[in-house]
Amino acid sequence: MEKDSRIFVACHETMIGAAILRRLRVDDFGNVLTIPISSGDLTDQKMVAKFFMEERPEYVFLPSAKVGGILANSRYPAEFIYTNIQSQTNVVHAAWRAGVKKLLFFASSCVYPKSCPQPMRENSLLTGKLEPTNEPYAIAKIAGIEMCQSYNRQYSANFISVVPADVYGPADDFNPETGHVLAALIAKTHRAKTLREPEVVVWGTGSPRRECLHVDDLADACLFLMNSYDSPELINIGSGEDIPISEMAKLIVRIAGFEGKLVFDHSKPDGMPRKLLDTTRLKALGWSPKISLEDGIRKTYEWFTLHGTERKTHSAESTGRIGSASVGHAP
Ligand code: GDP
Secondary structure: OOOOOOEEEOOOOOHHHHHHHHHHHHOOOOOEEEOOHHHOOOOOHHHHHHHHHHHOOOEEEEOOOOOOOHHHHHHOHHHHHHHHHHHHHHHHHHHHHOOOOEEEEEOOHHHOOOOOOOOEOHHHOOOOOOOHHHHHHHHHHHHHHHHHHHHHHHHOOOEEEEEEOEEEOOOOOOOOOOOOHHHHHHHHHHHHHHOOOOEEEEEOOOOOEEEEEEHHHHHHHHHHHHHHOOOOOOEEEOOOOEEEHHHHHHHHHHHHOOOOEEEEEOOOOOOOOEEOEOOHHHHHHOOOOOOOHHHHHHHHHHHHHHHOOOOOHHHHHHHOEEEEOOEEEEO
């Protein structure tokens, strides 16, 4: 990507989209496009096709349109599969028709089978049954990977797919009902501390292990890959370390300075027992993460205490000048 390349960041109001925008801005990319929420969402095929034909982006970052934690996935399976399949299909197809030079599609570590050997290698895709708690979302993501690969094969497109570990950071979904574990536990712990409650409830047994990746590290890796990786093969992006949920909860409690106790609610699901990515492929290209889990949680906790649950902070900032009725040029 050149500094004046036309770069479209889809779903810029999501945590990942916002992080990509922040990073592009820091690196002085001057021609970054977004679609303001007021223009509609990416499930609108006509709007997406028109946007690509008029704006002619050269590079595209395509994060998920709808994400959520274990409970949200089981409560809203239809929304997860519909919103993601529909929006990614619209964007990938429109990107091809508009001659986009390169597109980066965000998959998810839940695309790998439930009983996948750990750490999970890219070639484990489609080798076994999926974890049922997020199967509709995982199938949407697998469809996206397959779509990118098919457009590469049939049309010689350059659409790459990355598989990030569980991402966290500023503008995460801190709603305990819908968010992922790290953000949910930050919010619950802060609330318990502020209201002087005696305990924080952690769902499940606390034994599942998760690999967490700070969203700024993810953005760094994605810019790196946009400039250096042209293979149709999947590529994992992880921190290389996982941690049991019980340890994660203890770390958050220590960072927040909460003095009550942790209680485990065994009536809630554990989901995948472990999700650690094998990052050999990415490391061989020369990328490694820079933000430790402890520093990342500290920064995220600080962000949460300042911003609370307002998820739109970054999109409001980033939408900036409006180039036309349907396009926002990020500053
Ligand atoms: P997953 O990685 O797709 O399973 O989704 P989550 O991040 O939502 O959950 C990861 C693990 O953390 C599961 O075992 C959850 O039961 C557990 N967990 C513990 N406390 C919480 C919580 O407050 N919220 C969420 N979302 N998960 C929690």
